[in-house]
Every structure is written in C-alpha cells, then in structure tokens.
Amino acid sequence: MADLLSNWSSTLEAVPPSHCIPVHERPSDPVEIVDSIPVIDLGKANGEERSVVVKELLKAFEEYGFFQIINHGVPVDLMDEAMKVYKEFFSLPAEEKAEYAKDAANDTNRGAATLYSSSAKHYDSEEHRYWRDVLEHSCNLDGEDKKTWPSNPPRYREVIGAYGDELRRVSKVILGLLSEGLGLEAGFFDKELGQRMLVNHYPACPDPSLTLGVGGHCDPNLITIIQQEVYGLQILKDDKWIGVQPIRNAFVVNSGLPITVVSNGKLTSVAHRVVTNTTHSRTSIGTFICPHDIVEPAKALVGPENPPQFKSFNWGIDFMPHYLSKKSVYHASLEPFKIDA
Numbered sequence: 001m002a003d004l005l006s007n008w009s010s011t012l013e014a015v016p017p018s019h020c021i022p023v024h025e026r027p028s029d030p031v032e033i034v035d036s037i038p039v040i041d042l043g044k045a046n047g048e049e050r051s052v053v054v055k056e057l058l059k060a061f062e063e064y065g066f067f068q069i070i071n072h073g074v075p076v077d078l079m080d081e082a083m084k085v086y087k088e089f090f091s092l093p094a095e096e097k098a099e100y101a102k103d104a105a106n107d108t109n110r111g112a113a114t115l116y117s118s119s120a121k122h123y124d125s126e127e128h129r130y131w132r133d134v135l136e137h138s139c140n141l142d143g144e145d146k147k148t149w150p151s152n153p154p155r156y157r158e159v160i161g162a163y164g165d166e167l168r169r170v171s172k173v174i175l176g177l178l179s180e181g182l183g184l185e186a187g188f189f190d191k192e193l194g195q196r197m198l199v200n201h202y203p204a205c206p207d208p209s210l211t212l213g214v215g216g217h218c219d220p221n222l223i224t225i226i227q228q229e230v231y232g233l234q235i236l237k238d239d240k241w242i243g244v245q246p247i248r249n250a251f252v253v254n255s256g257l258p259i260t261v262v263s264n265g266k267l268t269s270v271a272h273r274v275v276t277n278t279t280h281s282r283t284s285i286g287t288f289i290c291p292h293d294i295v296e297p298a299k300a301l302v303g304p305e306n307p308p309q310f311k312s313f314n315w316g317i318d319f320m321p322h323y324l325s326k327k328s329v330y331h332a333s334l335e336p337f338k339i340d341a
C-alpha cells in the first residue's frame, strides 16, 4: 500500500532521499509568475460575441495549450465546497484513507476510487517520488460508479456529484467552441466522453528546490480542467518554465496529447509541472475529459493538401499503456502513431 505523503510529511524537517528528484529535473532557475496566459470569458459564448470567443479560444489552444476561463457558470459556492471536501479528505486519519489506497499498479478496476502517492502509478522507476498524493476515480454520466467514491467526508458523493455534472457541462461548452474554431462538423465532440476526477494534494515541503509536486508531462486525455487556489503550476512555453498565477473562481484549461492528433498537428499539448512551497499545502481539483475509443485526425482537416499526420488508434488499448510507461518524456508518447511525411 502506498505510504501516503499526507500521512507523514508534516513532521519532516528535511526532504527524505526518496523524494529528492534528480538534479537535472530540479526547479532551480527562477521562474516568472505571469498573469498573461489567456483568459477566456465563457459568459460571452452564448451571445453576439460568440465568434470572438471562438477565435480567442482557438488562439489560446494554438499559442499556449493553456488558458483560464471565467464566467463559466459553475457556482462559486460549489467550487469552494468541492475544495473544502478534498482538503478534508486528505487530512483524514491514515486508517480512513487506507481504504482507498490500493496498490494502484495492480488495480484492474480503472474506474474505482484509488488513492496513491506519486510514483506508485505513473512511473516505471521507483528511484524517486514526486511530492504529492493523488485521489482518482471515474465520474460517469450514469452515476453508477458513485458507490466506489469516498464516503467520508459524508457529503463527498453529493458535492462531487454536483461538481462533476457542472464540469461536464463546461467541458462541452469548451469542446463545442473548439470544434467550431477548427471548422469541424457540429457536434464533433458530442459523442459520450469519459470523465475522471484526478485530485492532487501537494503537502507543504521543507525544501522545494529538491522536489517537484509532479514532473514535466503532457496530459494523455483530450482536455483537463483544473481548479486551483495556491500557486504551483508551471508551463513550458518557448523552452522556458513560466508560472500560472491562480485567478480566484477561474478554472485552468489545457489540451492533452489526443488534441494534437484530432487537429492533425494544428494544436499542441503543452508540458507542465508543479512546484511545491514551504508554507502552504496545495490541492488542485482536476477534471479529465477522455476519449472513449478511437482517436484519429478529424476527416474535415485531412485532404490532398493535408495528409494525415497520425494513424488512427484506440486510446485505452493502444495509447494509454504506452503513455504510462513513457510519461515523463513529454510528446514522445505520440511517436509510434505518427505517419512519416
């Protein structure tokens, strides 16, 4: 069973060797914290300015692969309540959390709630661990999976159920705007998509220069929607790490690797990482929107002038095992699916 960081890190005065990451990966250079990643006002998406929003969103996907959304319609009370629920969850006694802390590497039930400490799942090597605990579970439309979700805090299923419904709606708005921007047929992304909660908890760390909350990576899913309140997220822009300043009540949205395939190379997926700090723990609530089966370049974007750059593949069967074994190397997970020009 994973030895969850949140169970023991508060008593530490130094970072244990198991959590000191290799020197080349350490966040040593000073990083500029910017408020310049694009901010998209989703409130305008249903009015006269929709075409402006479509353009802004496409540009944000093209230039950054990351942006923040405001006026998204998710009630602030619900956002605050979800954040409270997760903070309470991670501060539960170890015995309570142990129920969900399965051996994730051997967990065949991908949908069920799983709690693990960072390297247990996504890294081949146990040489070092990142400074985070993760709670992950599916969040299906039919609600069938709810019975596997945590039942403590007692309002978990009610609050996160409502949160998941809201975030599904927001994801549809974003993907609708994106498909318009790319010139895809109406309803391109409307087929049923997978939705997962992936919640990271990064305890305060005695020496952030030796650790990362999570190392540089691109996401494996279509889009990710993150709720954050404490700074820590950095993105790799033009070969430089820049910090994303949280905006109160906004969500951060980023594109994952399959977007590059669907857009036939037009849109990128941007590498990002999380740094820790000495004074505050950080909890980020991630909603991961995932393809169900086949990922391939959209037919509307392929033609004699634009040959397909990627083969069609099954996301869960072909891509994910490859991604999980190669996670730390950014875009390399797409290599086997590229068609050579």
Ligand SMILES: O=C(O)CCC(=O)C(=O)O
Pocket (backbone or CB within 6 Å): 198, 200, 214, 219, 226, 228, 232, 233, 272, 273, 274, 284, 286
């Ligand atoms: O904590 C964050 O802000 C980002 C986490 C992340 O990149 C991930 O879980 O894939």
Ligand SMILES: [Fe+2]
Pocket (backbone or CB within 6 Å): 217, 218, 219, 224, 272
């Ligand atoms: Fe990520």
